[in-house]
Amino acid sequence: MDSSEKIYSGKTKDLYLLPNANILLVFKDDVTGTDGVIDPGANTVIGQVAGKGRKSLAMTDYFFKRLHAAQISTHLVNVDLEQGTMEVRRAEPLGKDISGAGGLEFVCRTRPWGSFSRRYQQYIRDPQQSLDYLVEITVKDDERGDPLINDDTIVALGLVSPTHLAEAKDITRRVCRIVEADLSSKGLMLIDMKIEIGLVEGKVVVIDEISADAMRVMDDAGNVLEHSMVHETLIG
Amino acid sequence: MDSSEKIYSGKTKDLYLLPNANILLVFKDDVTGTDGVIDPGANTVIGQVAGKGRKSLAMTDYFFKRLHAAQISTHLVNVDLEQGTMEVRRAEPLGKDISGAGGLEFVCRTRPWGSFSRRYQQYIRDPQQSLDYLVEITVKDDERGDPLINDDTIVALGLVSPTHLAEAKDITRRVCRIVEADLSSKGLMLIDMKIEIGLVEGKVVVIDEISADAMRVMDDAGNVLEHSMVHETLIG
Numbered sequence: 001m002d003s004s005e006k007i008y009s010g011k012t013k014d015l016y017l018l019p020n021a022n023i024l025l026v027f028k029d030d031v032t033g034t035d036g037v038i039d040p041g042a043n044t045v046i047g048q049v050a051g052k053g054r055k056s057l058a059m060t061d062y063f064f065k066r067l068h069a070a071q072i073s074t075h076l077v078n079v080d081l082e083q084g085t086m087e088v089r090r091a092e093p094l095g096k097d098i099s100g101a102g103g104l105e106f107v108c109r110t111r112p113w114g115s116f117s118r119r120y121q122q123y124i125r126d127p128q129q130s131l132d133y134l135v136e137i138t139v140k141d142d143e144r145g146d147p148l149i150n151d152d153t154i155v156a157l158g159l160v161s162p163t164h165l166a167e168a169k170d171i172t173r174r175v176c177r178i179v180e181a182d183l184s185s186k187g188l189m190l191i192d193m194k195i196e197i198g199l200v201e202g203k204v205v206v207i208d209e210i211s212a213d214a215m216r217v218m219d220d221a222g223n224v225l226e227h228s229m230v231h232e233t234l235i236g
Numbered sequence: 237m238d239s240s241e242k243i244y245s246g247k248t249k250d251l252y253l254l255p256n257a258n259i260l261l262v263f264k265d266d267v268t269g270t271d272g273v274i275d276p277g278a279n280t281v282i283g284q285v286a287g288k289g290r291k292s293l294a295m296t297d298y299f300f301k302r303l304h305a306a307q308i309s310t311h312l313v314n315v316d317l318e319q320g321t322m323e324v325r326r327a328e329p330l331g332k333d334i335s336g337a338g339g340l341e342f343v344c345r346t347r348p349w350g351s352f353s354r355r356y357q358q359y360i361r362d363p364q365q366s367l368d369y370l371v372e373i374t375v376k377d378d379e380r381g382d383p384l385i386n387d388d389t390i391v392a393l394g395l396v397s398p399t400h401l402a403e404a405k406d407i408t409r410r411v412c413r414i415v416e417a418d419l420s421s422k423g424l425m426l427i428d429m430k431i432e433i434g435l436v437e438g439k440v441v442v443i444d445e446i447s448a449d450a451m452r453v454m455d456d457a458g459n460v461l462e463h464s465m466v467h468e469t470l471i472g
Contacts, residue, residue: 097358119383122333134392139359147355150386156370
């Protein structure tokens with residue numbers, strides 16, 4: 001990394017610009033949480049868990065390759081599991097904020113759970129119902145708790161074109177089905193997951209990572225699994 | 237009202253079932269607010285303002301007749317301004333909650349303002365930009381602050397069919413344009429407004445009321461007007 005320039009230090013990853021204009025993602029062991037409890041959805045780093053970065057990287061590598069096999073593009077170039085790094089094409093995240101940071105997060109739900117169930121509890125007739133790969137989109141904004149945004153607003157604010165938005169939602173649902181099928185083959189059920197999407201040379205691709213941190217998984221006894229358990233079951 | 241049965245007592249209206257199976261809405265002088273300050277968006281009644289009920293009724297009568305002229309249906313049968321009552325067809329509000337109450341509220345925005353500006357402040361490049369009659373939909377739920385809901389979720393939860401939802405959004409935009417044009421002819425600008433929509437014999441119609449309480453209006457000096465000022469300018 002001698003000739004690389006650090007361009008961003010995130011909560012769980014550092015980014016370096018490589019001489020070939022690609023980006024090197026360095027996965028860190030930092031974990032986020034609230035009041036000392038680990039919560040990947042939280043916005044504050046509360047400590048480190050040894051080996052956590054490499055696990056997230058291995059799982060991202062595992063799933064990104066599954067996506068490629070299904071003709072879904074990602075920004076992945078190559079992974080160095082030893083070093084805990086992933087080289088990626090430089091992507092423009094969909095829906096950047098006015099400072100050039102932020103972006104949209106694409107949530108896919110197979111059934112009501114968590115914040116969704118709390119938000120719409122008066123309107124959910126059957127808590128067991130299928131949500132048929134429902135996509136919800138939020139804007140990254142730590143201070144305001146990543147607010148939900150609807151499709152029309154995304155277009156009205158000029159964040160994403162209608163065409164790219166439709167493609168991104170379609171990709172989100174396809175990724176969700178692939179991850180769900182994979183977990184299902186191991187006796188686990190996907191409840192919901194979150195991905196990020198960006199443009200590489202005008203093409204809509206999956207970016208960042210797909211790790212246990214960004215999915216909620218249940219075993220056949222109905223228990224929601226710890227993220228480390230999901231890692232272990234999937235990639236050992 | 238001797239032979240009528242009171243079927244619901246709302247924050248600003250009481251509902252009676254009439255012998256002909258229609259509903260009689262009795263507009264009350266109750267106002268909602270927070271910490272003693274009147275706010276039509278709030279969910280607690282904090283007092284009365286004499287004449288407020290009749291004003292809301294007169295304005296609803298005024299706008300519902302404008303909608304009828306534009307071939308947009310409402311549930312209105314007739315208005316008795318003296319009595320402060322409105323007879324309406326019995327309608328099924330779109331998107332009722334599990335208790336049979338609640339429903340969806342359709343917000344139409346011509347520009348960023350209020351909760352919208354706060355929610356997406358990191359993503360609004362130009363605070364003066366046109367939002368081109370953007371529709372946002374919320375579910376009525378006092379306890380949870382009427383959360384935003386996206387189109388896909390409305391359909392996934394079985395609250396409204398895709399066809400009725402598309403019609404309701406189209407009606408919302410058309411109503412917004414009519415109200416905007418009306419205000420504009422009096423030198424006022426509509427920023428945003430909120431309506432409710434329901435089904436009468438399977439047909440999508442505007443229900444409840446269209447009053448100054450459910451719209452944000454600006455004068456040409458850029459001041460947001462008190463609701464009573466909007467009433468006065470429009471209907472005296």
